Amino acid sequence: MPMSFPGSFALPARLASFYFAYFAYVAAFVAYFPVYLAWEGLDAGEIAFVLALRSSRAFSRPDCGAGSRTIGAPRRRAPRGAS
Numbered sequence: 001m002p003m004s005f006p007g008s009f010a011l012p013a014r015l016a017s018f019y020f021a022y023f024a025y026v027a028a029f030v031a032y033f034p035v036y037l038a039w040e041g042l043d044a045g046e047i048a049f050v051l052a053l054r055s056s057r058a059f060s061r062p063d064c065g066a067g068s069r070t071i072g073a074p075r076r077r078a079p080r081g082a083s
Contacts (some may be wrong), residue, residue: 037047
């Protein structure tokens with residue numbers, strides 16, 4: 001059964017719930033993911049590398065690569081039926 005709030009309170013309650021869930025997830029991920037990686041056998045340098053790759057993904061958007069396709073020679077398409 002969904003919770004019912006007065007109209008002016010519904011949006012702030014939903015946003016608060018979303019941010020609570022999001023930050024709870026991030027806190028659990030930051031706290032326990034390195035422990036899991038260590039349990040899998042990675043050393044400290046490898047764990048730092050994995051976490052750096054994860055954080056660099058936030059700065060590399062798919063649309064950033066779209067501009068690189070237009071630079072240089074046009075892409076050549078494979079003939080039909082070629083695999």
